[in-house]
Amino acid sequence: MKSIFRLARRALVICVIDAVALIVLVALLPGASIEYWHTSAVAVVVIGLLNAFVRPIILRVSAALGIIPFVLVAFVINAILVAAAAWILPGFIIDSLWTAFLLAVGLAVLNAVFSAMLSINDDDSFYRNVIRRLARRRVTVEDLDRPGTLVLQIDGLAQPILRRAIAEGRMPTLAAWIASGSHRLAGWECQIPSMTTASQAGVLHGDYTDLPAFYWYEKENRRLMASGRPSDLHDVESRLSNGNGLLAGHGWSVMALFSGDAERSIMTTTTSVNDAGKLAVEPGDFAAYMIDPYNLYRGLAGFVGEALLECWQALRQHLNKVQPRTHRAGKFCFQRAASVVIARDATTWGVVLGMYRAQPIIFCNYLGYDEVGHYAGPETQDALASLPGIDRQIRQIAQAAREAPRPYQIVVFSDHGMTTGHLFKTVYGKPLDELVRELIQADSAVLLSGAKDEGLGHISGFLNELSQSKNMAGRGARRLLGDGEGDRPVDLTSYEKHAAKAQTAEVVVTSSGNLAHVYFAQVPERLSLEQVMTTYPGLIEALVGHEGVEFVIAVSETRGPVVMAKHAVRELDGPELEADDPVAPFGPYTAGFLSRMAQFPHSGDVMVMGKYDPSTGQVITMDELVGAHGGVGGMQTQPFVLYPSGWTDRPPTIIGADGVHRFLRRYVLDEPERDAPDVTSVPAARAS
Numbered sequence: 001m002k003s004i005f006r007l008a009r010r011a012l013v014i015c016v017i018d019a020v021a022l023i024v025l026v027a028l029l030p031g032a033s034i035e036y037w038h039t040s041a042v043a044v045v046v047i048g049l050l051n052a053f054v055r056p057i058i059l060r061v062s063a064a065l066g067i068i069p070f071v072l073v074a075f076v077i078n079a080i081l082v083a084a085a086a087w088i089l090p091g092f093i094i095d096s097l098w099t100a101f102l103l104a105v106g107l108a109v110l111n112a113v114f115s116a117m118l119s120i121n122d123d124d125s126f127y128r129n130v131i132r133r134l135a136r137r138r139v140t141v142e143d144l145d146r147p148g149t150l151v152l153q154i155d156g157l158a159q160p161i162l163r164r165a166i167a168e169g170r171m172p173t174l175a176a177w178i179a180s181g182s183h184r185l186a187g188w189e190c191q192i193p194s195m196t197t198a199s200q201a202g203v204l205h206g207d208y209t210d211l212p213a214f215y216w217y218e219k220e221n222r223r224l225m226a227s228g229r230p231s232d233l234h235d236v237e238s239r240l241s242n243g244n245g246l247l248a249g250h251g252w253s254v255m256a257l258f259s260g261d262a263e264r265s266i267m268t269t270t271t272s273v274n275d276a277g278k279l280a281v282e283p284g285d286f287a288a289y290m291i292d293p294y295n296l297y298r299g300l301a302g303f304v305g306e307a308l309l310e311c312w313q314a315l316r317q318h319l320n321k322v323q324p325r326t327h328r329a330g331k332f333c334f335q336r337a338a339s340v341v342i343a344r345d346a347t348t349w350g351v352v353l354g355m356y357r358a359q360p361i362i363f364c365n366y367l368g369y370d371e372v373g374h375y376a377g378p379e380t381q382d383a384l385a386s387l388p389g390i391d392r393q394i395r396q397i398a399q400a401a402r403e404a405p406r407p408y409q410i411v412v413f414s415d416h417g418m419t420t421g422h423l424f425k426t427v428y429g430k431p432l433d434e435l436v437r438e439l440i441q442a443d444s445a446v447l448l449s450g451a452k453d454e455g456l457g458h459i460s461g462f463l464n465e466l467s468q469s470k471n472m473a474g475r476g477a478r479r480l481l482g483d484g485e486g487d488r489p490v491d492l493t494s495y496e497k498h499a500a501k502a503q504t505a506e507v508v509v510t511s512s513g514n515l516a517h518v519y520f521a522q523v524p525e526r527l528s529l530e531q532v533m534t535t536y537p538g539l540i541e542a543l544v545g546h547e548g549v550e551f552v553i554a555v556s557e558t559r560g561p562v563v564m565a566k567h568a569v570r571e572l573d574g575p576e577l578e579a580d581d582p583v584a585p586f587g588p589y590t591a592g593f594l595s596r597m598a599q600f601p602h603s604g605d606v607m608v609m610g611k612y613d614p615s616t617g618q619v620i621t622m623d624e625l626v627g628a629h630g631g632v633g634g635m636q637t638q639p640f641v642l643y644p645s646g647w648t649d650r651p652p653t654i655i656g657a658d659g660v661h662r663f664l665r666r667y668v669l670d671e672p673e674r675d676a677p678d679v680t681s682v683p684a685a686r687a688s
Contacts (some may be wrong), residue, residue, distance in 0.1 A: 230414045
């Protein structure tokens, strides 16, 4: 009864807001008119009823047409229903469908503005309740008394930054959980590479073998692999998966790179294509987000606002001569807007739909902070300002969980942190690939930086495959997102350009933050330390001695993985050095992590770690971004996990993303605790 009263009260307030908004819009638009003021109240009620009862039917029918027609129908249906309301009501006149479209957009924008001013949220929205009732018709899961689990990832948020955001009042939902004692906050030891691809594979599948960077190079067949390319990650997941991932059974994966063997995956990179490389995206995956008639238009308005905010913040950094600083103009404005607004909101609606269908475990990833932190810096006000929006999404999820068919417990974690980085190219006048090319007198070298393409890979990786399909959806995508002629695919991550360069270059360098992998691409087999020193004399010594390099890693034929620094050489599988150990400052597990990564089949012939300055907590990054992660040094290896207090009274010791996997399996799936494997052990990788 209380929830019904709350819903009715909210509906009345929204009706008043929409009626006022309609009066304002009619006064501004010459093609619309209302004869009597009270007609506006009746009009918004009629529009609401049409959206509630007609819109879901149209969306269900249009879902069978393909993803592009589905989105187009969802985009114009508001205007059609507004025009229908005008046809039904005497005294409400609209002269064209274009005017109806402007009215629909204006209503959505003003609704969002007034709702924000009055602190009205979507927790009890009518359309959220429509989703709940539609979803409950399809609840088939048993054991509804058993709590479900929501695993919410905040991409790139380090524990120290989270604590700062909580102290500054930016994340009141998480702060309230900690203060009430319902949840405990702990850190975990991030593996190397400290990046999303490896972390999500470890968390969801318990294994991140042979994922050395965002981009990596398979020398034996001269193939560039990319974390943002669905067909590549699909192959990786088929190798890593044993069918018993964290989400196996009735789990859902939302806005993730990997499926974790989920029953259903929404906006997930690995499942956006099938084994044959064909598009496998279902329009129904977006139905929950589209059911609210205002979501698409609010998303569009928010998209434009966020892009303009990025332009202003970039200009402000430039005028204030902030250092370190990188180029923030261009397509990043739209990349940021997509991740901070549209992807964030669509993720929440996908999770809510899963809860209302009583799925026992749901995983999702929120992207915004990582995106802004890469370009603005992880400790800047620009990046921190993205966190309240994520906190609001978590609060909405927690509120919706109270109305779900089963109780839910919530876990929030991050996959890695970020460290402020000074650009190698800016500090030393040339990028690392150019330095290596000069040192070995090679004709060509290429640097493939994963950080710039990371967000695009999350948000739009499946569009590359979508545009290559031969059906109507593919042709529509090429026309909408391609070159206008529809004869070449969308390449939001510039993969084809990178792959073409890697095909012919003598040296390929892939970087993730301050970690770089150097491949001598003309040689099909991986080179040992001894072979590198023989073939390219002086290279190792020059890299080790470079001011911007912390240490260099290679695999010796006789000594195994070796770290070479300016004052010492450390065998990673051997004992610690008594003095000047180059690995010791980074923690007791770093040697094991580095040893394991060095022995991945497709790690570089030589691996270079950018300099870390302990006095500032900053690094020299090989990427072109000031928010660095992938290597060691600073907050990039300091992620967090916020878990229900009832799980354990003792702070957990979690080593690596596969350790997070075991931690979650123990308390979510009630599996007995297993001994953690040696972090230096490398499971056999699939032959290429």
